[in-house]
Amino acid sequence: MSEVYASPFFGIFLSIFAFETGVWINKKTKSAAANPLLIAVVICILVIKIFRIPLESYNVGGDLISVFLGPATAVLAIAVYSQFTLLKKYFLPILLGTIVGSSVSIGSVYLLCKAFHLDEAISRSMLTKSVTTPFAIAISENIGGVPSVAVAAVVLTGILGAVFAPLLIRLFHVRNPVAAGVAIGTSSHAVGTSKAIELGETEGAMSGIAIGMAGIVTVIISLFL
Amino acid sequence: MKMMYQIGILFGVCLIGQTISVFLPIPFPGSVLSMIILFLLLYFRVLKVDHIRQKADFLLKNMAFFFIPAGIGILSSFDLIRSSILPLLLIIVVSTILTFGATALTVQGVITLQDRLARAGKGKGKSHE
Numbered sequence: 350m351s352e353v354y355a356s357p358f359f360g361i362f363l364s365i366f367a368f369e370t371g372v373w374i375n376k377k378t379k380s381a382a383a384n385p386l387l388i389a390v391v392i393c394i395l396v397i398k399i400f401r402i403p404l405e406s407y408n409v410g411g412d413l414i415s416v417f418l419g420p421a422t423a424v425l426a427i428a429v430y431s432q433f434t435l436l437k438k439y440f441l442p443i444l445l446g447t448i449v450g451s452s453v454s455i456g457s458v459y460l461l462c463k464a465f466h467l468d469e470a471i472s473r474s475m476l477t478k479s480v481t482t483p484f485a486i487a488i489s490e491n492i493g494g495v496p497s498v499a500v501a502a503v504v505l506t507g508i509l510g511a512v513f514a515p516l517l518i519r520l521f522h523v524r525n526p527v528a529a530g531v532a533i534g535t536s537s538h539a540v541g542t543s544k545a546i547e548l549g550e551t552e553g554a555m556s557g558i559a560i561g562m563a564g565i566v567t568v569i570i571s572l573f574l
Numbered sequence: 575m576k577m578m579y580q581i582g583i584l585f586g587v588c589l590i591g592q593t594i595s596v597f598l599p600i601p602f603p604g605s606v607l608s609m610i611i612l613f614l615l616l617y618f619r620v621l622k623v624d625h626i627r628q629k630a631d632f633l634l635k636n637m638a639f640f641f642i643p644a645g646i647g648i649l650s651s652f653d654l655i656r657s658s659i660l661p662l663l664l665i666i667v668v669s670t671i672l673t674f675g676a677t678a679l680t681v682q683g684v685i686t687l688q689d690r691l692a693r694a695g696k697g698k699g700k701s702h703e
Contacts, residue, residue, distance in 0.1 A: 364642045386638040390645035397646070404649050411643030417633065418640045419588045422605035424630040426612035427623055442684035450677030457669040465661040471654070478666060479673055482644060487601025497651035504645045505666050510674070511638070517671065523678045525685060532678035536670050543637035553634075559677075561606045568600055 354402050360410020367392035384512045386540065422481070422539055425557030428546070432554035439527050443555065446528070447562040450535035454479040455570055474498035476574070477567060478506040481538040484564040488571045503538065510537020511544040526551040534559025580629035583621070587612050 353359060370392060371385030397407055429436065436443070455476050462472035474494035477485035482503050489499035514533050523529045526549055533541040534556035545556035591608030615621040623630075633640075655662055 360643070364639070368639045368642060384638075386641055386645065389639075389642050390648075393642060393646050394649060397649070404646070407646060408643065411646065414640055415643045418644075419592070419605045419608060420584045420629075421633040421637050421640050423584060423588055423591065423608035423612050424626070424633050426609045426616060427626070427630050428634070429609070429613055430616040430623070433617070439681075439685060442681045442688065445684050446677045446681035449680040450673050453676040454669055454673040457672045458665060461661075461665040461668060465658070465665070467658055467661060471658065471662075475662070475665065478669070481603065481606070483603030483605055484601065487603065491601060495651070495654065497647070498654055500644060501648045501651045501655065502662070502666060504641065504648060505663070506670055507641065508645065509666060509670050513670075514674075517674045518678075520671075521675045521678050523682065525682050528678045528681035528685070531681045532674045535677040536673035540638065540641050543641070546634055546637065557609070561609060564603070564606060568602070 351406070354400075354406045355409060357410040357413055359402075360407045361413060362410075363393055363396060363407070364389065364411065364414055367396075381512055381515050384508065384544075386543070387508050387512060390508070418482070418539075422560070425542065425554075425560070428550065428554035428557050432551060435527060435551060435554070436558060443527070443531050443558065444562065446531045447535050447559055448566050450532065450559075451479065451563045451566040451570065454536065455567065469493075470495055471498055473574075475502050476571070478502040479536055479538060480564045480567045481560050484567065488568060492571050492574045504540065507537050507540025510541035514541060514544045514548070527555050530555025531559045535563040538563070575625050577628065580626045583626055584612075584629055584633075587615070 367389035368385055371388030374388055375383045375385050393407070396402070397404065458475050458478060459472070462475060470493065473492050474489050476492065476494065477488045477499050480488070480503070482500055485499045485503045486496045489496050510533060518529050523532065529548070530545050530552035533545045533552065538560050542553065542556040542560060546553035588604065588608045591611055592604035594607050595602055595604035616623065
């Protein structure tokens with residue numbers, strides 16, 4: 350049996366099957382909570398646990414999928430390019446928004462971890478939860494966190510952001526699509542951006558810009574931690 | 575443009591971004607550098623959006639899919655966070671809501687302020703006439 354799931358086709362097929370099931374459930378229920386990524390991750394984890402498949406075997410195929418995160422982030426440049434007039438017009442609000450947002454993210458995580466008396470290394474891994482994975486790994490290594498915990502915090506934050514973005518837009522009465530996009534990208538990086546793209550071209554582009562800006566702001570703040 | 579060219583262009587840009595990121599003194603991900611490089615190539619009209627349109631649409635439309643392995647990777651650190659999983663989830667929820675709200679309200683507030691200043695500026699101009 351191990352020959353079957355040790356091949357790269359296993360991880361790739363399982364991921365596609367789980368994702369398309371998620372997309373199907375999402376279309377059927379029309380509910381934001383039925384997020385395709387969330388459903389796919391749950392299905393894959395269940396399959397891996399029930400059939401006692403080693404994570405390394407899944408990753409033979411999974412790593413091939415992760416390779417595409419690079420190009421998928423890079424092509425956000427097209428969205429930024431087509432929305433460049435908006436970016437120029439609103440550069441100051443976007444910049445201030447990502448600075449305030451990233452500071453609130455790091456500050457609130459720091460205070461809450463203190464309040465719950467969490468382990469120092471785990472707290473430090475949580476500080477980068479709102480920036481995209483490669484930023485989080487690099488920064489958490491520099492400030493004495495555990496990279497694998499940092500990645501877990503990033504992914505949970507991203508899924509949460511993608512699921513709740515439409516609700517948060519209503520909760521905070523965000524009427525401007527520029528503000529909505531920047532908020533999604535700053536709070537929940539590239540995973541949130543995948544939802545922002547669905548909301549509209551402006552939201553997607555602004556969210557994409559915010560990934561890079563929030564990452565840079567967080568790098569700068571982390572130099573003082 | 576032929577699909578093979580589109581894939582070649584995108585992976586070429588990513589290779590350059592990754593290479594630059596290795597030599598930078600501060601942590602800066604190759605994927606974000608690749609985004610900046612691709613933007614500059616489009617801005618200076620070295621590339622046209624049509625050169626990479628189909629491949630880019632495919633990646634953007636299915637972006638969430640590429641995060642599945644990272645999500646499943648939570649399993650690898652689960653033993654480390656198992657004992658404090660509830661406070662961690664609570665911290666993530668609260669902090670993400672605060673971050674979203676602070677960012678959105680700042681952007682919206684500054685835009686409103688800019689518009690008001692612009693209008694006040696125009697108003698002043700008129701009163702001088």
